[in-house]
Amino acid sequence: MMEVCYPYFDPDFENLNERIYGPRVYVDNDDCENCTVVKVDSLEKQGPLLEVLQVLIDMDLLISKSYIFSDAGWFMDVIHVKDKLGNKIRDNRVINYIQQAIYRKGGLKNPQDQVMSSYENRLKSDSCHERTAIEITGINRPGLFSEISAVLAEEKCNVIEAHAWSHNGFLACVVYVSDQSTASCIDDPIRLATIEGHLSTVLANNIHDKDHIGVKACFIESDRSMCQTERRLHQLMLANRDFDGSQSGPNGCSSTLVPSMRGGTEKMVTIDRCVEKGYLIAYIECTDRPKLMFDTVCTLTDMHYVIFHASITSHDQFASQEYYIRHEDGNIKDTDEERQVVSKCLEAAVERRECEGLRLELCARNSVGLLPYVTRTLREHGLTVARADIETHGEKTSNVFYVQDISGNEVDMEIVDTLKRELESLPYQVKTELKPQKQNSMERAGFSFTNLLRSQLEKFTHNFISP
Numbered sequence: 001m002m003e004v005c006y007p008y009f010d011p012d013f014e015n016l017n018e019r020i021y022g023p024r025v026y027v028d029n030d031d032c033e034n035c036t037v038v039k040v041d042s043l044e045k046q047g048p049l050l051e052v053l054q055v056l057i058d059m060d061l062l063i064s065k066s067y068i069f070s071d072a073g074w075f076m077d078v079i080h081v082k083d084k085l086g087n088k089i090r091d092n093r094v095i096n097y098i099q100q101a102i103y104r105k106g107g108l109k110n111p112q113d114q115v116m117s118s119y120e121n122r123l124k125s126d127s128c129h130e131r132t133a134i135e136i137t138g139i140n141r142p143g144l145f146s147e148i149s150a151v152l153a154e155e156k157c158n159v160i161e162a163h164a165w166s167h168n169g170f171l172a173c174v175v176y177v178s179d180q181s182t183a184s185c186i187d188d189p190i191r192l193a194t195i196e197g198h199l200s201t202v203l204a205n206n207i208h209d210k211d212h213i214g215v216k217a218c219f220i221e222s223d224r225s226m227c228q229t230e231r232r233l234h235q236l237m238l239a240n241r242d243f244d245g246s247q248s249g250p251n252g253c254s255s256t257l258v259p260s261m262r263g264g265t266e267k268m269v270t271i272d273r274c275v276e277k278g279y280l281i282a283y284i285e286c287t288d289r290p291k292l293m294f295d296t297v298c299t300l301t302d303m304h305y306v307i308f309h310a311s312i313t314s315h316d317q318f319a320s321q322e323y324y325i326r327h328e329d330g331n332i333k334d335t336d337e338e339r340q341v342v343s344k345c346l347e348a349a350v351e352r353r354e355c356e357g358l359r360l361e362l363c364a365r366n367s368v369g370l371l372p373y374v375t376r377t378l379r380e381h382g383l384t385v386a387r388a389d390i391e392t393h394g395e396k397t398s399n400v401f402y403v404q405d406i407s408g409n410e411v412d413m414e415i416v417d418t419l420k421r422e423l424e425s426l427p428y429q430v431k432t433e434l435k436p437q438k439q440n441s442m443e444r445a446g447f448s449f450t451n452l453l454r455s456q457l458e459k460f461t462h463n464f465i466s467p
Helices: 013-021 048-058 092-105 118-125 144-154 189-203 207-212 226-239 292-302 336-351 370-380 413-422 449-465
Strands: 024-028 036-043 062-071 074-082 131-139 157-167 170-179 214-220 254-259 266-274 279-287 305-315 318-327 358-365 383-393 396-405 428-432
Touching: 024 092, 036 048, 036 092, 048 062, 048 074, 048 092, 048 226, 048 292, 062 292, 131 144, 131 189, 131 226, 144 157, 144 170, 144 189, 144 370, 144 383, 157 226, 170 226, 189 214, 226 292, 226 336, 266 336, 279 292, 279 305, 279 336, 292 305, 292 318, 292 336, 358 370, 370 383, 370 396, 370 413
Parallel strands: none
Antiparallel strands: 024 036, 036 074, 062 074, 062 305, 131 170, 131 214, 157 170, 157 383, 254 266, 266 279, 279 318, 305 318, 358 396, 358 428, 383 396
């Protein structure tokens, strides 16, 4: 029998350049007086920026400034971060965790990686490693989240965690549940199909909704982080085309100027083109908030755009973002339609997490009937849930609802007082969202590659004319 010989290829050879040249992660507390600077450089590839952002966002770090450069096959990202109190990160355990987590996101080991820190062990111990995820999308209507909660209770599902967003008439929700009696995951296909069918019936309010209904139940063996769940909500919203309302601006630019849902401020999304380099340039100006950069990068990535250069700054509660993007296949249709779609999608990315109305926070001992009871009480008082974040930590559950009046009017505080009396057996806290004063977008300060040259020319002219 003839032996056939084949050349041997080391499976690690394909990633040799990545192993030699990066990624390299630096966490520096000396470069900036007020922030910790996280620097990542590596061979250019699709996705590293979003992976880095996921690590930082999952640690509840605030991004105040960022610069992204990509040239000659290299990716470089400089991100200025603070903790939730606005201070530098000085805990070495946290710094080490940032470095290790970014290396692992890239599938590599930190050359200086040691035993997993107690910080990471604490994060893992607080989580449930086996649970069932249910993804829900559909046309939103007043009281829908309450109806979904009631269905899950009827199906003997204990809600461990849930996150729901509504935007432009659409609802997207990701719920993590366990069996009410055994506290274990639900993996029986017949039972999952029953839950899906019951939820689909509730979502189908009329025949026109059927094109937008989606219910999917699946078993998750390991945890999704909060950041991954929010990424999934963006994907569900984008797949249902929740974006609309953009108009074409002059000179082939797609521009959208709309009232914000907070305090009457404005947001501006403009899409321009760089003919010489073949880029689309996306400018975004809006009220600053946590996770703003993550939301826009998620949407660009899910639209299959690669970010080659970017600048993100914030000043006086306003943020300015500038992205130089190109489709991942390297082609740009360069049409008004393409620029209009990008503009509308970025506008939606900024708006999805925003919510007008009242912020209602309830912390109580975890019980199976708590969620349907609270949401039903809200509905009975003429309030509807526009956004929800429910999390369980041991025996305690934290429920945060953004509620609105069903009629579209401002929430009547007398109704809130009545609601307090009805929920007096539960520890609760009611907060309203801060509403920044209206400010013209032209008055906002921010870094721009385009404005940088202009400012340098003005400075040169001033120095030249001055005696």
